[in-house]
Amino acid sequence: MSDHSTVSTVDTVACVGAGVIGGGWVAHFLARGFRVRAWDPAPDAAAKLTRLVDAAWPALTELGLADGASKDNLTVTPTLAEAVEGAGFVQESAPEDLALKQKLLTDIDAVTPAGVVIASSTSGYGMSEMQISATTPERLAVGHPFNPPYLIPLVEVVGGTLTAPWAVEWAADFYRHVGKTVITMDREVPGFIANRLQEALWREALHMVANGEATVEQIDTAITDGPGLRWPAQGPCLTFHLAGGEGGMAHMLDHFGPSLKSPWTRLDAPELTPELRDAMVEGCLDEADGRSIADLVAERDRAIIAVQRAVRESRDG
Amino acid sequence: MSDHSTVSTVDTVACVGAGVIGGGWVAHFLARGFRVRAWDPAPDAAAKLTRLVDAAWPALTELGLADGASKDNLTVTPTLAEAVEGAGFVQESAPEDLALKQKLLTDIDAVTPAGVVIASSTSGYGMSEMQISATTPERLAVGHPFNPPYLIPLVEVVGGTLTAPWAVEWAADFYRHVGKTVITMDREVPGFIANRLQEALWREALHMVANGEATVEQIDTAITDGPGLRWPAQGPCLTFHLAGGEGGMAHMLDHFGPSLKSPWTRLDAPELTPELRDAMVEGCLDEADGRSIADLVAERDRAIIAVQRAVRESRDG
Structure with missing residues (x-):
């Protein structure tokens, strides 16, 4: 065991990445009453995150905000190091690019205080592939959400070969603490569980469109109705x-x-x-x-x- | 064109088969105000259908019954010929067994008045395979529902090589008339559309369980949440x-x-x-x-x- 805190003492979360998923996580943590520190290398990161949080806020208000929840609790920082300052948990949501994720997770790991768990939103990479160059890879785990992360409860949690069991457990506990439904996997499977199921359906749909067997609208109607x-x-x-x-x-x-x-x-x-x-x-x-x-x-x-x-x-x- | 009636003049529907799907169709047509004549070779067909309709009725009542809708409008007949008497549409929902369906559809076709469309609930056979020995195969089409047919709107309609275009069109019109969402396919594809999508997901799920990658409960949670x-x-x-x-x-x-x-x-x-x-x-x-x-x-x-x-x-x- 390391000197990591219990999940209920966390009051600040760091979110890395200002895309749809990163912004969705920011909105979720803000709505649950956390202070959120966010960073993304894009020059318009703050504007993007503000737009994403604004779009999500009506739904989150409708669902009920936690005590003290406010959009004002978001700080977009100019550097990665400032984003993780004082954070009790880090959620990485960068684009799906293995080399980029390897480097980014190494960078996050280098500046994040010891004992703080760092989770990746990756849709399909295993943490074993991504953690290879981190100095303290034992606190790196996958925490895979679904779009939009502020509404869909599911988070799939799985560690890599270098991840310590306590980090997987801590991440699962933390996600449950913030209102998520957690599936903890005991092994790395490409695409995890939900994406494998969804991807099988999606590939069959692509085959049908490619072969002229069904239109996009027929596929969607076949599922919605x-x-x-x-x-x-x-x-x-x-x-x-x-x-x-x-x-x-x-x-x-x-x-x-x-x-x-x-x-x-x-x-x-x-x-x-x-x-x-x-x-x-x-x-x-x-x-x-x-x-x-x-x-x-x-x-x-x-x-x-x-x-x-x-x-x-x-x-x- | 044949001497088939317009869909709005139909007041009696024949349902063949007293399983979950057959019983579901019976419940649906009763709730929409039709007289239903049903037949199944099982000696306890009437009891089975009554049980299935009773189970569905609270949901159908909640949804709102059509004028004149009543469980009393069901007549379970001792023979197939009596079931199709006076029916303006026939829905076949026998077990998925190709030889059985071929014979049954031939029998239904032989006793059903000319011009009346006969639709099969088959989950995956093409009508081309099933209609081969019918005398008037041109009025045989697939009308594939989803369980439970009294609640899930989707019906996939497709003809076989010997099916006349008017019969496919008539079946689609009739299903829409009774409140269904219809996808009309212009070619036979094994499993149609929705079952292909669902089956891809299902087979991936079976692989995951077979390989110990996920449990049944994890698979269900991955989808529901x-x-x-x-x-x-x-x-x-x-x-x-x-x-x-x-x-x-x-x-x-x-x-x-x-x-x-x-x-x-x-x-x-x-x-x-x-x-x-x-x-x-x-x-x-x-x-x-x-x-x-x-x-x-x-x-x-x-x-x-x-x-x-x-x-x-x-x-x-």
């Missing part, structure tokens, strides 16, 4: 648990298992071994946590109706 | 249009295009040719229909907040 209405309430596994009727995931895999051999996507499926089948079935039962299929159907139905109404009203509003 | 919150309001293309900041899809493809070469999923991406890039960019601009990135960001933010609230309240409720 189709499976997309189920996913905010029940993920893909629980969704298919219900597609099996009273038999749940077990029946679904036995009935639709053969479709895994069908050319329904350009992605080949894994072999549906007894082990995989059981893992899917047991995972769904764990997640259902005692709720019967009928309970889950009723929950799903209420959620779909509420989601459709919410989207409609948010459009009219 | 991540990209799934965006998809009911903005599909995957429009979502990435916003991920590019002010530069939209064009900037996004130029910035994240290289990630298509990354091993972020087991699915290889297509070549990002200038033609594909332009198709994606133009498709997004068409779909945005004059709304600026700032407009779309504001819409997305309102929608995400409303969706999260809706899901939370529907769980507490």
Whole structure:
């Protein structure tokens, strides 16, 4: 263990990067009542961040600001070293460029006080690739958010080979402390979890457009008016648990298992071994946590109706 | 053109199949005020359908029933021939088994009055494969719904090589008439559109579980608390249009295009040719229909907040 503080004592966060994600993080931390110190090499960084925070603020106000939260708590600093001064946590959100991230994380590490965790918003690089030249790589972890970071709860946390377990744990705790849903991964997988799922769907969509099988609008409608209405309430596994009727995931895999051999996507499926089948079935039962299929159907139905109404009203509003 | 009726004169629908999808269609048509005649070879078909309709009815009542809608308008018939008597439309929802569907559609076709469109709920077979032994295959089309058919608006409509264009058009009109969102495809693609997208995501999920990279619960959380919150309001293309900041899809493809070469999923991406890039960019601009990135960001933010609230309240409720 190092001399890192407990998550609740952090009052200042440093954000590096003034793009959509960096600005989104700034807005999130400001709304949660933190002082935020931000830096980006772009000459118009302050104007960009102000614009991004202004755009996010109505939504954040609607959600409810923490005590003392204010846009005035943002300081855009002229140097990286000044940004990390007094910060209890650093979030890096630079462009997706490996060499750039390696150098930037090394620079951040060099000026950030010992024991302070530095997290990268990278969408897909492993920390093992990025931390190679840092002096104290043990406090570097991935904290991958989703756009916009001030509204989407998910953050995926994973360390690199040189990351200390305490840093991964600390980052996960801190994100939970600031209202995030955290998935902690025990190994580095390119794209982590959510982006792999999203990327598979996205690549299939690109193939369909490239082949003239569907238009951009048909793809979006297929999701917004189709499976997309189920996913905010029940993920893909629980969704298919219900597609099996009273038999749940077990029946679904036995009935639709053969479709895994069908050319329904350009992605080949894994072999549906007894082990995989059981893992899917047991995972769904764990997640259902005692709720019967009928309970889950009723929950799903209420959620779909509420989601459709919410989207409609948010459009009219 | 045949002697088929206009969609608004239909007052009776025949539903074949008493599984989750068949029962869901029965509930949908009953709620929209139709008389429904249903048949399934299972001896307990009537009990199964009653159970499914009862489970769906609270949601349908909450959504608002059509004038004259009643669960009493369901007649479960002892034979297929009696089910299609007087029906202005037939929806087939048998198990996914090609030989079974071929035979069943041939049987339905043989007893259904001329000019009445017969649609199959198949999740992935092409009508060309299924209609081969029908006497009047020109009125057979695919009308693929999503579970539950009484709540998810999407229906994908596509004909087979022997389907007449009027039948595809009639089915699309009829589904729109009963409140559905229709995507009409001009060619048969295995899995249609939404299932291809969903299946790519699902297969990636199975690979991750099979390899111990993620648990069932992590996969579901990654979607429900991540990209799934965006998809009911903005599909995957429009979502990435916003991920590019002010530069939209064009900037996004130029910035994240290289990630298509990354091993972020087991699915290889297509070549990002200038033609594909332009198709994606133009498709997004068409779909945005004059709304600026700032407009779309504001819409997305309102929608995400409303969706999260809706899901939370529907769980507490």
